[in-house]
Amino acid sequence: MNSDPLPPNRRPGPPHNPGVRNLVRNKRAWDTPANRAAERLGFRGWHERGYLPHRDSPGLVQFVTCNLVDAFPAALRSEWEAFLKLENERERRQELEDYLDRNHGECWLRRPEIAELVEGNWRYFHPLRYELRAWCVMPNHIHVLFRAAAVPMSHVMKQAKSFTANEANKRLERDGTFWMEDYFDTYIRNTEHEKSVVHYIENNPVKARLVREARQWPWSSARFRDEHGQLLLPAGAGAK
Numbered sequence: 001m002n003s004d005p006l007p008p009n010r011r012p013g014p015p016h017n018p019g020v021r022n023l024v025r026n027k028r029a030w031d032t033p034a035n036r037a038a039e040r041l042g043f044r045g046w047h048e049r050g051y052l053p054h055r056d057s058p059g060l061v062q063f064v065t066c067n068l069v070d071a072f073p074a075a076l077r078s079e080w081e082a083f084l085k086l087e088n089e090r091e092r093r094q095e096l097e098d099y100l101d102r103n104h105g106e107c108w109l110r111r112p113e114i115a116e117l118v119e120g121n122w123r124y125f126h127p128l129r130y131e132l133r134a135w136c137v138m139p140n141h142i143h144v145l146f147r148a149a150a151v152p153m154s155h156v157m158k159q160a161k162s163f164t165a166n167e168a169n170k171r172l173e174r175d176g177t178f179w180m181e182d183y184f185d186t187y188i189r190n191t192e193h194e195k196s197v198v199h200y201i202e203n204n205p206v207k208a209r210l211v212r213e214a215r216q217w218p219w220s221s222a223r224f225r226d227e228h229g230q231l232l233l234p235a236g237a238g239a240k
Contacts, residue, residue: 042152054185056153061133061188063197064153065096066161067141069177070105096184097200100141101208107139108178113171115219118142118164126233130156133231134198136205137219143201145194157183 126132165178202222214222
C-alpha cells in the first residue's frame with residue numbers, strides 16, 4: 001500500500017511531542033549521571049530530540065525498533081499523536097508493534113537484497129562497536145537487541161541508518177528518505193526482560209504470519225541459535 005506524500009516542510013516521522021521534555025527531565029532526576037569519560041565518548045544519558053525519549057549509557061542492553069519512512073503514513077498523524085500520549089511504555093510498544101505488523105507502506109525490506117544489506121550492516125560491526133544479541137528484519141521495520149560498548153547508541157543508529165539508506169536507495173533506484181526520522185528504544189532491565197525481548201524479536205515473523213517457525217525467516221538471529229538457545233555468531237560477518 002502506498003502512503004500519501006508528506007505535506008511541504010513536514011519531516012517524515014513522529015510529530016513533535018511537547019511532553020517528551022518533561023518526561024526526560026523527570027527520568028534524569030533519578031538516573032545516575034554519565035561520567036565525564038562517557039560524555040566525551042558521546043553518551044548523553046536520558047535525552048530527546050523533540051519526538052521520543054532515549055536513554056544512552058555505556059553498558060546498557062538496548063531493544064531498538066526502527067521503521068521505514070512510509071510504515072506509519074503521514075495521513076495517519078492522528079494515530080501517531082494518540083500513540084505518543086500513552087503513558088505506559090509497554091502499552092506504547094505493543095501498539096507500535098501491532099501497527100507495524102500490518103505491513104503498511106512499500107515494504108522495501110521485503111526485497112532480499114535490501115534485507116541482506118540491512119542485516120549485514122548490523123552483523124559487520126559485532127563485536128567491535130557493540131555486542132549484537134538478537135535482530136530481525138521485517139518487511140517495513142527492524143528490531144535489534146545489542147549491548148552498547150564504547151560507541152553510544154545514537155552513533156550506532158546514525159551510522160546504520162545513513163549507510164543502509166544510501167545503499168538501499170541506490171539499489172532501489174530512488175531518492176528521498178528511507179528510514180523514519182527517529183527510532184524507538186527500550187533498555188533491558190534484567191535477564192528475564194531480555195529473554196522475553198529476544199523471544200519477541202525472533203518470533204515476530206511468526207506473529208505476523210510470514211513463516212510458521214522463527215528459524216525459517218532468513219533475516220533474523222533465530223537461525224544462528226544452537227539447541228541450547230545460544231547465539232553462534234561469527235565476528236564481523238555480513239556487510240559487503
